[in-house]
Amino acid sequence: MAQTTAPTVVLVHGAFADASSYARVIPELLADGLDVVAPAVPNRSLIGDAAYIASVVRRIPGPVVLVGHSYGRAVITVAGVEDNVQALVYLAGYALEQGESLGELQGRSPDSDLAEALVHTPFPREGAEDGTDVSVDVAKFPEIFAADVEHELAEVLAVSQRPLAAQAFTEATPAAAWKTKPAWGLVSTSDHTINPDVECFGYQRAGMTTIEVDSSHLVMLAHPKRVADLIREAVRAAG
Template identity: 60%
Template sequence: MSAPTIVLIHGAFADAGSFTPVTRRLLDAGHTVRVPGLPNRSLLGDAEYIRSVVENIDGPVLLVGHSYGGAVITIAGAADNVVGLVYLAGYALDEGENLNQLQGRFPDSPLAKALVFTPFPIDGAEPGTDVSVNVDEFPDIFARGLDPAVTQVFAVSQRPLAAIAFEQPAPVAAWKTKPAWGIVPAADRTINPDVERFGYERAKFRAVTEIDGAPHLVMHSNPDDVVKVITTALDEVG
């Protein structure tokens, strides 16, 4: 069997560039990597799109999802050629569960009070609602401790997520049939770390790595730790 292609899925309020430190390290190590951008229009639509990307890859795939990307890979990971899942500060939804329900089990993170809601047009339908993060608060919530010159760029270039994504239940939970690994950045201020811990424990992940002091953008604060978890998963499924 050929070595799996690593497909990195970014989260809400971000884009594929959020994986840059990890992408660079994986490429330098000789791995085949793809980092598609999410439409961020709906959970089901985003998952369907990523599944189409995965199914057009020749050979096995290891799916890696950050934050909201974890919810996406939970659904898209049901594709036959997906051999494993890695969650980075990610939502491990259960079948029939939505993001609001999973988050609602635990106290809100600081993100909740920093959200901004903006209407956006939908052709032939009522306007939708985009959810983004207050630009001034973004660096502290997503990337406390990282270079402000970098996090300010992330703040002004964030990609909003349509509010409907929070309400759509997952029709399938791929972790029930695929091996999974997880990372919890213990200083996460975007997602309550207990949300991540609960999802990972419920799903009985093969291994969970806690990184003390790491913010939500753990790919930037601890890229080597993230790469280690990804390559460990590769070794086990390859």
């Protein structure tokens, strides 16, 4: 039976960012009449974050196109196994294999400039040893994360970044949704946060439909129309 309900687009942000990183893509999608949800990812653990996004997806009464940027792509790789997810869109990040960790996938290629710009900060955990938050050196953030975004905006993003707990880098992925769901991938070819080779490897291994954009890591803010067009392609296929 033909599907008559347009998919809801769920936009999942990555590490060192929040849902506002989609601020220029969301108006494009809303103008198309699409329903959009852009939840806040806890950024505490890959499995926990994926469980949270999966709970958001399950509450949506209809089909979903799940979009993930950077670390958010690892999250949707797990959460995307939910029954109502019809398609996946990967933006400048990780397409993990089942049983693989972020650290293992990154280790296949030389480090990006991000590796020397990371700041590690302890944070308290009730009833347990302190955890470790990972963030980007504020002074280095604009060049590494958002080189082709307006510098004034990049400075704001630098001081408002959302850290990622270090344990997220070592957790093995319990599922790989791209094995059973159609997927599209965007490579940011001027990315200094994630080596573009890491992006390409994951996409090719998954057999994704892939495009390349000459962009920094924050491709959604630098090239929102290109990102929106890729999401539209996935929406049309899911519909």
